[in-house]
Structures are given as C-alpha cells and as structure tokens.
Amino acid sequence: MTGAPPPGLRLNGTLRFGAQVLFRDLSMTVRPGEWTCLLGDSGVGKSTVLRLLAGLETGAALEGEAGATDGAPLEGRIAWMAQSDLLAPWLDLHENLAMGARLRGEPPDRDRAAELLERVGLGPHAHKTPHMLSGGMRQRAALARALIEDRPVALLDEPFAALDLRTRAAMQELAFAELAGRTVLHVTHDPHEAARLGHRILVLTRDGLVEPALPAGLPIRDAAGPEVLEAQARLTRLLLGETRA
Numbered sequence: 691m692t693g694a695p696p697p698g699l700r701l702n703g704t705l706r707f708g709a710q711v712l713f714r715d716l717s718m719t720v721r722p723g724e725w726t727c728l729l730g731d732s733g734v735g736k737s738t739v740l741r742l743l744a745g746l747e748t749g750a751a752l753e754g755e756a757g758a759t760d761g762a763p764l765e766g767r768i769a770w771m772a773q774s775d776l777l778a779p780w781l782d783l784h785e786n787l788a789m790g791a792r793l794r795g796e797p798p799d800r801d802r803a804a805e806l807l808e809r810v811g812l813g814p815h816a817h818k819t820p821h822m823l824s825g826g827m828r829q830r831a832a833l834a835r836a837l838i839e840d841r842p843v844a845l846l847d848e849p850f851a852a853l854d855l856r857t858r859a860a861m862q863e864l865a866f867a868e869l870a871g872r873t874v875l876h877v878t879h880d881p882h883e884a885a886r887l888g889h890r891i892l893v894l895t896r897d898g899l900v901e902p903a904l905p906a907g908l909p910i911r912d913a914a915g916p917e918v919l920e921a922q923a924r925l926t927r928l929l930l931g932e933t934r935a
C-alpha cells in the first residue's frame with residue numbers, strides 16, 4: 691500500500707426502510723489500520739452497514755452520516771467483497787481480476803493477478819469461467835479480486851463463508867497478511883473467525899452495538915489455540931442470547 695495512512699470509518703444515526711426503523715442512534719467507529727469483525731443475527735443490518743459505508747445504494751434513508759474519519763470521500767479507497775461473488779460470468783478468472791483496472795482505463799497488472807490466483811489456489815483454473823468452478827472456488831476468486839484492488843479500506847461481507855475449514859484458515863491467513871495495516875470491516879457469522887482475526891469484535895443487535903472482550907494475544911491467532919476456542923465459546927453464548935458482553 692502506498693500513500694496516505696488508511697482512514698477510520700464511522701457510521702452515526704438512524705436508518706429507516708420506509709416506516710421501519712432498522713437501527714436507531716447507532717454510533718459505530720472502525721479504527722484505522724485495524725481488522726474489525728462485525729457479528730450479529732441475520733437481518734439485523736450488517737450488510738446494510740457495509741453498503742452505507744461503501745456508498746452503495748441500500749434503499750434505506752440514513753439520518754446521520756457514514757464515511758471516513760478523515761473527512762475525505764471513501765470513493766476510490768475501498769475494496770469491496772459482497773456476499774455473492776459478483777464475478778463476470780463471461781470472463782475467465784484472470785480477466786475477472788483485470789476488470790477493475792480495465793474499468794478505470796488502467797493497464798491490468800497481469801503478474802499480480804497470476805500471483806494472487808496462485809495464492810488462493812486457483813492458478814490451474816485461471817482460464818476457466820466462473821460457472822466451471824465450485825462455490826468455494828468462486829469465493830476465493832472474489833477474494834483475489836478484492837485483494838488486487840490494493841485499497842486502504844476493505845469491506846468484506848462473509849468472505850470465507852463458502853470455504854471448508856482448512857481452506858478457510860488458509861484464506862484468513864492470506865487475507866490478514868495482504869490487508870495488514872489497512873482498515874478492514876469484516877462481516878461474519880462465525881464466532882471462531884472473529885476470535886481469530888479481530889483486533890476488535892463488534893456485535894450488532896436490535897438495541898445497538900455490543901463490544902465483547904477480545905481473546906488474549908494479537909491477531910491473527912492460532913485457529914486451534916485455547917484463547918480462540920474460549921472466545922469462540924463466549925461469543926457463541928452471547929449470540930445465543932445466553933450471556934451479556
């Protein structure tokens with residue numbers, strides 16, 4: 691990453707879909723250069739938060755503000771990975787990774803695309819189109835496409851959800867290394883993943899944000915270590931509504 695330090699993120703306010711209030715007086719900050727995991731029940735509004743921060747259409751009305759803490763627009767500073775892979779079905783993986791540069795009128799970095807496809811385990815599949823791949827392979831291609839953008843902010847919506855346990859651990863390690871020093875907001879349903887990756891863990895509830903205690907040690911933490919497994923258990927109880935943060 692070159693240039694200015696990554697910005698933090700903030701989202702303050704009340705969000706409505708028509709007459710329905712999705713959240714009221716939410717106050718959320720994401721610290722610059724950290725990996726923040728966002729957990730919460732399905733439908734509570736996690737993807738909407740990411741879309742608001744990315745400046746994407748949500749169909750909702752925000753009475754408040756969403757953006758970077760340095761006050762500058764986030765446009766052009768975000769790598770975005772949606773829940774669905776959003777790969778272009780008519781392009782092979784290599785061309786899918788080149789697409790961002792092409793849309794900006796820049797020459798694609800073919801060596802970097804090849805390197806990233808190799809690192810996500812798709813080197814031998816670089817010239818296949820998405821329909822020839824499994825869901826987990828497409829998700830890894832989407833991760834490579836987010837990483838090639840080389841942006842100071844990454845918004846990741848369940849980026850590892852389709853992966854088996856071993857591949858998931860490896861992709862967590864790859865993404866954590868590639869995005870080191872950047873501002874990452876990562877939506878996940880997996881308490882183990884949050885315990886492993888988070889410099890900070892936030893839980894979005896109908897009543898606002900909860901910030902549970904972190905496991906000991908700095909991320910990325912040992913996937914099978916006691917700190918992660920204990921934090922996974924605590925977070926699981928919290929998400930089941932059995933405890934408070």
Ligand SMILES: Nc1ncnc2c1ncn2[C@@H]1O[C@H](COP(=O)(O)OP(=O)(O)OP(=O)(O)O)[C@@H](O)[C@H]1O
Pocket residue numbers: 707712730731732733734735736737738739748749750
């Ligand atoms: N355009 C829209 N119009 C009305 N309601 C919407 C719209 N988009 C989303 N919602 C509602 O807003 C709520 C939050 O949706 P969102 O996708 O942000 O949830 P989520 O926490 O990311 O869920 P999941 O974990 O299932 O992905 C849901 O109840 C959804 O039905």
